[in-house]
Amino acid sequence: KQEVTQIPAALSVPEGENLVLNCSFTDSAIYNLQWFRQDPGKGLTSLLLIQSSQREQTSGRLNASLDKSSGRSTLYIAASQPGDSATYLCAVKGGSEKLVFGKGTKLTVNP
Amino acid sequence: EPEVTQTPSHQVTQMGQEVILRCVPISNHLYFYWYRQILGQKVEFLVSFYNNEISEKSEIFDDQFSVERPDGSNFTLKIRSTKLEDSAMYFCATNTGYDGELFFGEGSRLTVL
Numbered sequence: 364k365q366e367v368t369q370i371p372a373a374l375s376v377p378e379g380e381n382l383v384l385n386c387s388f389t390d391s392a393i394y395n396l397q398w399f400r401q402d403p404g405k406g407l408t409s410l411l412l413i414q415s416s417q418r419e420q421t422s423g424r425l426n427a428s429l430d431k432s433s434g435r436s437t438l439y440i441a442a443s444q445p446g447d448s449a450t451y452l453c454a455v456k457g458g459s460e461k462l463v464f465g466k467g468t469k470l471t472v473n474p
Numbered sequence: 475e476p477e478v479t480q481t482p483s484h485q486v487t488q489m490g491q492e493v494i495l496r497c498v499p500i501s502n503h504l505y506f507y508w509y510r511q512i513l514g515q516k517v518e519f520l521v522s523f524y525n526n527e528i529s530e531k532s533e534i535f536d537d538q539f540s541v542e543r544p545d546g547s548n549f550t551l552k553i554r555s556t557k558l559e560d561s562a563m564y565f566c567a568t569n570t571g572y573d574g575e576l577f578f579g580e581g582s583r584l585t586v587l
Contacts (some may be wrong), residue, residue, distance in 0.1 A: 437476035461519035
């Protein structure tokens with residue numbers, strides 16, 4: 364059974380800092396991995412999708428990497444801003460229809 | 475930009491009542507899903523729907539739950555007899571293909587009293 368873990372559970376940084384969020388999964392047989400952002404009481408906004416054949420994806424200040432063999436992904440956020448404050452969720456898709464989610468990392472960027 | 479639309483945004487109901495949550499998928503998307511998130515917990519898969527039938531469901535999706543696409547546009551989740559533990563945020567999600575990027579709606583918050 365796939366399990367997804369995100370560390371740390373919460374992170375507080377000053378504005379402008381570069382940071383890394385971690386995601387690990389127990390079963391390396393995945394189709395893809397997706398990073399989402401969730402603001403309090405809101406839906407999930409897709410940030411990046413990495414297919415199993417890819418090593419990384421970039422969008423603006425965000426860069427996500429995937430190491431399938433070790434069951435790890437990282438989300439790198441460059442030059443963080445207060446507007447980046449949110450919960451970041453990692454989710455993997457294996458050999459079934461569903462995404463399996465981690466519990467998320469709550470990020471606070473302080474002005 | 476196309477988006478997944480969900481109604482209602484918040485519904486309060488009494489235990490034992492029926493609830494219908496509605497979703498309008500992105501127009502060219504073919505795969506539809508319902509997920510839920512109990513407060514403070516992980517987002518959990520409920521059901522996937524493709525080609526007008528359920529393609530996969532979780533153990534949470536028992537006989538009190540049903541889904542349908544009655545008019546070719548709306549995708550609905552019905553909970554027949556709500557329980558206190560059904561209180562959660564319910565998310566509709568859609569994508570164009572099996573391994574495509576998944577797009578979520580803003581969610582419907584269900585409160586069962």
